Amino acid sequence: METPTAQTQRIFAPGILRDQVAIITGGGSGIGLATALEMARLGAKVAICGRTAEKLETARAELAAIGPVLAQPCDIREPAQVEAFVRAVIAQWGRIDIVVNNAGGQFPSPAQHISPNGFLAVIKNNLVGTFHVCREVANQWMIPNKGGRIVNVIANIYRGFPGMIHTGAARAGVENMTMTLAVEWSQFGILVNAVAPGIIKSSGTAQYPPQILERGIAETPLKRAGTVDEVAASIVFLASPAAQFITGATLRIDGAQALWGRTWELG
Numbered sequence: 655m656e657t658p659t660a661q662t663q664r665i666f667a668p669g670i671l672r673d674q675v676a677i678i679t680g681g682g683s684g685i686g687l688a689t690a691l692e693m694a695r696l697g698a699k700v701a702i703c704g705r706t707a708e709k710l711e712t713a714r715a716e717l718a719a720i721g722p723v724l725a726q727p728c729d730i731r732e733p734a735q736v737e738a739f740v741r742a743v744i745a746q747w748g749r750i751d752i753v754v755n756n757a758g759g760q761f762p763s764p765a766q767h768i769s770p771n772g773f774l775a776v777i778k779n780n781l782v783g784t785f786h787v788c789r790e791v792a793n794q795w796m797i798p799n800k801g802g803r804i805v806n807v808i809a810n811i812y813r814g815f816p817g818m819i820h821t822g823a824a825r826a827g828v829e830n831m832t833m834t835l836a837v838e839w840s841q842f843g844i845l846v847n848a849v850a851p852g853i854i855k856s857s858g859t860a861q862y863p864p865q866i867l868e869r870g871i872a873e874t875p876l877k878r879a880g881t882v883d884e885v886a887a888s889i890v891f892l893a894s895p896a897a898q899f900i901t902g903a904t905l906r907i908d909g910a911q912a913l914w915g916r917t918w919e920l921g
Contacts, residue, residue, distance in 0.1 A: 665887055670894055672697030675747045677740075679730055679787055680757030682709035684856040685807060687716075688882035689754055689889050694720040696890065701743045703728035704757065722747075730757050730783030733790070740790045750795040752893045755784045755828075756807045760821035762862055773820045780824035781831075788835060792844065801843040803893045806832050807885075808904065810852040812912040817866075825850075829904055836902030845901040847892045852908025855879045873916055876909030 676693045680686040681702025690700045694717050701724040702717070704710050714725035724746050728739040743750055758780040761772075788804060796802035808825040809815065815822025829848055836846040853870035871879050888907050891897055906912055 666692075666696055666890060666894065669697045671752075671890075674698045674751040675701065675743065675749050676752035676754065676893070677701045677703070677743060677750060677787075677791065678754040678756055679728070679783075680704050681725075681754075682706060682713045684756075684858050685851065685854065685882045685885045685889075686754070686756040687713050688886040689756065690717055690723075691720065692883070692886045692890050693752070693893075694723065697721070698752070699723070699747050701726070701739075701746070703730075703739050705729050730787055731778045733786050736783075736786045736790045737794075740787075740794050744795060749799070750791055750802065752803045752805070753787060753791050754805050754807065754889055754893070755787055757783060757787075758807070758821070758824075759858075760818050760824075762817050762866060764817065765819040768820055776820035777824050777827075780821055781827045784828050785831060788831070788846075792839065792842075796844050797839070797842045802845075803897075804832075804835070804844065804846045805889050805892045806846070806848040807889070808832075808848050808850045810850055810906065810908045810912050812850075812906075832904065833902045840901060845892075845897070847897070847900060847902070848904040849885060849888050849892070850904050850906045850908065850912075851880060851885050852906070852911040853879045854882060854885060854907075856882050870911070873914070874909040874911040875914050878909065880907055880909065 676698045678686050678690045681690045682704040690702050694700045699722040703726050707727050710725045714723055717723040726739050728735045760776050806828050808828050811822050811825050832846050832848040885907055888905050
């Protein structure tokens with residue numbers, strides 16, 4: 655039986671993103687790196703950013719074997735750093751066609767044990783940082799040039815997010831932002847969508863206690879975790895010519911987890 659990774663490698667026509675410039679935040683690992691690799695294979699020039707220079711350099715080397723790549727440290731919580739990164743991409747390649755807002759971070763904890771600073775840190779990273787990137791790319795390139803694609807990576811928030819109230823609140827905010835920007839920026843030809851991954855095996859989920867992943871798989875009707883390549887394929891679809899009449903939508907990639915089962919053991 656073919657793996658999901660093998661299946662995704664033959665979905666898209668070669669060169670479907672040829673000469674397009676794509677920004678992927680959090681592109682040094684996990685879903686971000688998988689998306690950057692898939693877009694590079696399809697002909698895009700890829701710009702990745704993140705907070706860890708060593709991780710970015712490893713990803714840059716892998717991407718450089720496929721095609722043009724720019725990698726630059728950037729903390730999306732800091733507007734000045736976001737502005738500088740976007741300017742660097744435009745200076746390098748003269749355009750921005752696609753933005754994937756993938757950068758984010760959180761930690762599992764019952765709500766009562768999350769400190770005010772811990773809550774604010776996740777909100778600033780996952781919600782406020784996403785806004786900084788959307789705003790900067792729109793103002794510097796997409797609005798003046800009347801076009802572009804933005805894909806926001808959120809999470810399975812559709813029955814609340816017990817155990818991660820901070821990222822649940824942030825990702826719900828990003829989904830509303832996605833719908834709002836889709837309407838406001840439609841006049842500029844900018845399409846804004848989101849993907850909502852469920853239980854995905856990645857470098858991010860590898861940091862959680864094993865029982866969290868196991869419980870998530872048990873509560874997923876398809877009885878397995880998704881892969882970063884499956885999420886990347888969905889992101890590429892929304893950035894591709896196949897999705898020219900889709901905006902303000904969220905594509906759930908969760909094996910029907912949002913529709914069935916428990917998400918949290920109370921007690």
